[in-house]
Amino acid sequence: MSKLRSVKGMNDILPEETPRWHRLEAELRSVFERHGYGEVRTPIVEKTALFTRSIGEATDIVNKEMYSFVDKGDEALTLRPEGTASCARAFLQHSVGAKKPVNKWYYLGPMYRRERPARGRYRQFYQAGVECYGDPGPFVDAEMIDMSVSLLAALGITEVRVLLNSLGSDQTRARYRDALKEFFTPLAAELSPESQARLEQNPLRILDSKSPKDQELSQGAPPILDFLGDDDREHFDELRRALDALGTPYEVDTSLVRGLDYYTRTLFEVQTTSGSLGAQSALLGGGRYDGMLAELGGKATPAVGFAMGLERLLHMMPEEQAPPALDAFVVMAGAALRPEALRLAKALRAEGARVDVDLRGGSLKSQLRRVDKSGAAYALVLGEGELERGVVQLKDLARHEQEELTLEDAPQHLRGLITPS
């Protein structure tokens, strides 16, 4: 075992596993694109200030989880811990909102957070997410939530529940924060140490503490929904009616708060109910952030989005049998035939077949064993005698049948066999 290992919490994905990733990514792109979203690709590194300003100074992500460094130009940079801030920056930088009233983007790629790794939680992890700019909702919110649930269903993930909450406007949120502070301060001594710290920094997060004592105390706290203004309440009610119309089940959970500061109004999270992810039950989460673009110095633009963790989806996706990665294998009776074997393989590949050759030139028996293990449907057997006559044996592995073809005809013949009719 080598001492050179990948960085803690950052994992290799070997060719054996990538077909599963490809299937997941293809499904994501397909669903996003069917809903009118186009892919955006932003850099993995951004100026640190982008994240501190958008995500919020008081969040765990900014406080203790960012991979930040100073580059040789003395610039403070950070490996992106999430995708929304980068998208917002790109949206503003290219004045996208001025060209089109509503823009729907999706992204897919690695994110970085320096947390203690656990099942379903890694320091480099892959997220796919969507952002919709320019529509204040609530119907686009409903469409997005519904899309996320049908996406999971398309992946075979059905043991889920949708949690929904509303935080109201920035003003509502500020008033609610004060109210919670007022409510919990007399109880501070009874709160868990973590929640005592939250009381100052972010009282909202006391509500989703997992400490039983905290939960008990939170029962008596005033619910956020009581603080919603008329517009906020109407927005929330319309969202719920739209979800009902779409037939998407959800549960209102007023303790749903989430760890990022930029959310306003709609907040949602889809969790697995299967328990197979250990403590990490959130498959995707998001919400509305109507204030962020103005906060970053742009024109006020309503926005809503969510992000999903691909490793978690992979953990949840049912196992499927991987289809063979090869159509045919060229084998030869004798290592001297390697140049001819290469030539034949080249001709087969030119016709679109996925072909490998065992160029180590072992015994025919060992080559055929390898063919069998590769899952390829056909073997092309090249021998001295055949070569002199300009022919090759085409062996159908499943049927145990063999036929003789001319070297000239073999490529097109194989193409006919592997092309789905």
Next chain:
RNA sequence: GUGGGUGUAGCUCAGUGGUAGAGCACUGGAUUGUGGCUCCGGUGGUCGCGGGUUCAAGCCCCGUCACUCACCCCA
């Protein structure tokens, strides 16, 4: 960051102080150039690392690192 568990072959794991093992995988063969099943053989190890106890340590003790689970938080 806090607490628990586990580190032995590429993988999954046995090995209760006395010569380092199994299954799988890989590989060679079972009468001339034909796969799966079966049978026979072979390659492969700093027992995570460092120290200590002992005549003797994979095994006991201390430290350390890695992985993992839970907490915290999140996707």
